[in-house]
Amino acid sequence: MGDIRNIVVLTGAGISAESGIDTFRDAGGLWEQHRVEDVATPEGFARDPDLVLRFYDMRRAALTKVEPNAAHRALARLDATFAQGDRGDLLIVTQNVDDLHERAGAKRVLHMHGELLSALCANCAARERFAGTMLDRPNCSACGVAALRPDVVWFGEMPYQMERIYSALANADLFVSIGTSGAVYPAAGFVQEAAAHGARTLELNLDPSEGSRWFDEHRHGPAGALVPAWVDEVLAG
Numbered sequence: 464m465g466d467i468r469n470i471v472v473l474t475g476a477g478i479s480a481e482s483g484i485d486t487f488r489d490a491g492g493l494w495e496q497h498r499v500e501d502v503a504t505p506e507g508f509a510r511d512p513d514l515v516l517r518f519y520d521m522r523r524a525a526l527t528k529v530e531p532n533a534a535h536r537a538l539a540r541l542d543a544t545f546a547q548g549d550r551g552d553l554l555i556v557t558q559n560v561d562d563l564h565e566r567a568g569a570k571r572v573l574h575m576h577g578e579l580l581s582a583l584c585a586n587c588a589a590r591e592r593f594a595g596t597m598l599d600r601p602n603c604s605a606c607g608v609a610a611l612r613p614d615v616v617w618f619g620e621m622p623y624q625m626e627r628i629y630s631a632l633a634n635a636d637l638f639v640s641i642g643t644s645g646a647v648y649p650a651a652g653f654v655q656e657a658a659a660h661g662a663r664t665l666e667l668n669l670d671p672s673e674g675s676r677w678f679d680e681h682r683h684g685p686a687g688a689l690v691p692a693w694v695d696e697v698l699a700g
Contacts, residue, residue, distance in 0.1 A: 467697065468551030471628075471635040471662075472538060473653055475558045477642020477669055478686045482529045482563055503617045512612075516597040519613040522560075523579045523594065531567035534641065534690035539568035541694045546570070554631040558643065558650055560615050575622040575650065581614035590614055622649065635662040639693070642686050645672030654678055667693060 476484070501507045502518045531539075538555055545553045555572045557564060560579045564572045577583075582593035582603075589605035593614075600609040616622050632638065638657035645651050654664050654677045666678040667689040675681055682689050 467636045470637045472555045473640045475643030481532045531563040534686035535563045535567035537691040537694040542569040577615040582611040583614040586610035632657045633660045638662045639665045641667045645674030
């Protein structure tokens, strides 16, 4: 792997779009029929909890109809090499709430925006794995109160494990952004954070993102083609 030991990979909606998961920023995308304010904010949940719970129940059910693609599998292959010896550190930070990285086999995955297959109790703050229907108002396994909500970071809420992410960025030799819009902070600022600590930066995206100018190198095209080729390069280095 040459002089590259510590790698931070950021993945966004573009990597899962090739598996058939719509992105809310695209025309005809998943959120087109709902205002973001209605289904992805604490205020929207307080105003119409049934709408929000039904929306995420549908998204959760849709996960059963999609599979990891070549980009997910390539990152899982990279992940596996870090488990086989003195390879340094790898952290895959994803903005996605699906489980495709894990289903492909990756272990070093941090979901900064939460997970569809997790529930958060609004009463006691306990988290639990969840694959059912929240609209039915199931009880929390920890406190017994029917107060479960999607364990998803909504607009206006703090993303998860930011200290761990910034620590990894400070120690990275290479930061790679895959399938992101470069428009949503704090993730959009990770490239500048990594570069400030001396990391090389690479963008793999279908089109130039809003933050493309901050990267040392850009490669544009489908993630399913770009990511396996990049992983091959890293493993051969």
